[in-house]
Amino acid sequence: xxxxxxxxxxxxxxxxxxxxxxxxxxxxxxxxxxxxxxxxxxxxxxxxxxxxxxxxxxxxxxxxxxxxxxxxxxxxxxxxxxxxxxxxxxxxxxxxxxxxxxxxxxxxxxxxxxxxxxxxxxxxxxxxxxxxxxxxxxxxxxxxxxxxxxxxxxxxxxxxxxxxxxxxxxxxxxxxxxxxxxxxxxxxxxxxxxxxxxxxxxxxxxxxxxxxxxxxxxxxxxxxxxxxxxxxxxxxxxxxxxxxxxxxxxxxxxxxxxxxxxxxxxxxxxxxxxxxxxxxxxxxxxxxxxxxxxxxxxxxxxxxxxxxxxxxxxxxxxxxxxxxxxxxxxxxxxxxxxxxxxxxxxxxxx
Numbered sequence: 001x002x003x004x005x006x007x008x009x010x011x012x013x014x015x016x017x018x019x020x021x022x023x024x025x026x027x028x029x030x031x032x033x034x035x036x037x038x039x040x041x042x043x044x045x046x047x048x049x050x051x052x053x054x055x056x057x058x059x060x061x062x063x064x065x066x067x068x069x070x071x072x073x074x075x076x077x078x079x080x081x082x083x084x085x086x087x088x089x090x091x092x093x094x095x096x097x098x099x100x101x102x103x104x105x106x107x108x109x110x111x112x113x114x115x116x117x118x119x120x121x122x123x124x125x126x127x128x129x130x131x132x133x134x135x136x137x138x139x140x141x142x143x144x145x146x147x148x149x150x151x152x153x154x155x156x157x158x159x160x161x162x163x164x165x166x167x168x169x170x171x172x173x174x175x176x177x178x179x180x181x182x183x184x185x186x187x188x189x190x191x192x193x194x195x196x197x198x199x200x201x202x203x204x205x206x207x208x209x210x211x212x213x214x215x216x217x218x219x220x221x222x223x224x225x226x227x228x229x230x231x232x233x234x235x236x237x238x239x240x241x242x243x244x245x246x247x248x249x250x251x252x253x254x255x256x257x258x259x260x261x262x263x264x265x266x267x268x269x270x271x272x273x274x275x276x277x278x279x280x281x282x283x284x285x286x287x288x289x290x291x292x293x294x295x296x297x298x299x300x301x302x303x304x305x306x307x308x309x310x311x312x313x314x315x316x317x318x319x320x321x322x323x324x325x326x327x328x329x330x331x332x333x334x335x336x337x338x339x340x341x342x343x344x345x346x347x348x349x350x
Contacts (some may be wrong), residue, residue, distance in 0.1 A: 005127040041192040058190060061089040061175065063105045068265070070293060077104045093157050095149075099326045107173040111164075122150040138166045198285060199316055203227035205344055206328045207260070208284060216257030220273065221249035221280065228261050233324075248273055252331040257281060265290055271298065272331070276303040280333040285313070304337035 021331040038151070047138030064074055078100040087093040088101060102108060125135050125146075132146045139146070140163045148154040149163060207214075207228065216236070220229040221307045223240040232238050239256065241249035250270060255278050261272045262285040272291075276299075284291060288310065300306060308340055311328040 008014070034318050043126050057112070057173070060101070060105065060107075062173075063107060067105065068290065069105075074101060074104055076228065088157060088202050090162055091158055095153050095155055095160055098157055099153070102173060105232070106175055109170050110174045111169055118150050118153045120168075121153070121163070122263075124169070128167055130166075135163065135166060138165050179333070197225050198227040199225045200231065202285075202313070202316065204231045206283065206285065206311070206313075207231055207233075209328065209342075209344060210260070210330070213281070214258055214260075217255075219252070219259045220255040220261045221252065221259055222261045224262070232260075250344075252278065255279070261285070269296065269299065273299055275304070276300075276305055276333070282331040284329045286327065286329060288327045288329070289324045291327070291329045302330060303333075305331050306337070307339045308332040308335045308337075309340040309342060313343065314344075 043232045075082045220240045221244040223229045241247040258281045259279045260283040309330040313326045315326045
C-alpha cells in the first residue's frame with residue numbers, strides 16, 4: 001500500500017500463439033469502498049516475428065544482371081517505373097507489378113503457374129494444417145489479406161514473402177523449366193557461355209576495315225581459338241591474353257597501341273575499363289547495347305575516350321539471335337565528336 005492507499009500495480013506477462021498477453025491488476029481503496037480494475041492488453045509481436053522468419057530467396061537482381069539487362073530496360077518492358085522495380089528487387093511493392101516483371105526475366109512463381117498460383121497457396125496452407133486466421137496471425141496481417149492472396153494473388157509482395165516463409169517455401173520465383181539458347185549476355189557465373197567463337201572470316205573483315213589505321217603494338221586480350229590474333233598484321237608487334245591459357249587480361253600491365261578482340265560480353269565493363277588504361281585505340285566486337293549504356297558512356301568520358309565508329313555487322317547464324325545489333329565498336333582516346341556509323345560488307349562476313 002502507498003501513502004494514499006493505492007496498491008502498486010501487479011503485472012503478469014504471458015506469451016502464447018504469437019500474442020503477448022499482459023494482465024495488469026490495480027487495487028484501489030477508498031474508505032470501505034474497493035474497486036478492482038483489470039486491464040487486458042494484447043500486443044502482437046510483429047517485430048519479433050519479422051526477425052524470426054527466414055524469408056524466401058529473391059533472385060530478381062541477380063537474374064536481371066545475369067541477363068545483362070538494366071533496370072531501365074526491365075522496367076520499360078514491364079510497364080512499371082524504375083523506383084518500382086528497385087522496390088521489387090528489395091522485396092517490396094505490389095505483387096501485380098512483380099507479375100509483369102517475371103516474364104521478361106524468364107521467371108515464374110515457384111509453387112504454381114498461371115491463374116492457379118492463388119489456389120495453390122491455399123493448398124499449401126491447408127497442408128500445413130493452418131486456417132486463414134492462424135496463418136494471418138503468424139504472418140502479421142489480417143485474414144482478408146490472406147483471402148485476397150489465395151483468391152488471385154492480390155496484395156503486397158513483402159506480405160507474400162512472409163506467407164511463403166511460414167509455409168516453408170524457400171524461393172519465391174524460379175527460372176522457366178524449358179531449354180533456352182544462351183542469352184545476349186552470358187551469366188556471370190558461367191564463363192563457358194562467354195566462349196562465343198568469332199568466325200575467322202568475320203575477324204579478318206574487321207581487321208581489314210581498320211587496317212589503314214592500325215599501327216604499333218597490338219594486343220588480343222581474349223584470343224580464344226585465335227580468330228583475331230592469328231590474322232593481325234605480321235609486321236606488327238603482337239601479344240595475346242587468354243584466361244584459359246593462364247594469361248588473364250585483367251592482370252596485363254604493358255601499354256600497347258591497339259586492342260582488338262571479341263571480348264567476354266559478361267565482363268565487357270571490366271575489360272573496357274582496363275583496356276582504356278593500356279591503349280589509345282580499342283575495337284570490341286559486341287552487341288551495341290553492351291557498349292552504349294549510360295554507365296559505359298560515363299566510363300568512356302571519365303577515361304577521356306569516345307566512340308569514334310560503330311561498324312554494323314550481321315550476327316553470325318550460329319550465334320545467339322538476341323535482336324540487338326552487333327557492332328565492331330571503335331573506342332578512341334581523345335575523341336569527342338560524333339559517332340561514325342558504317343556497315344561491314346556482307347560478303348566479307350560469309
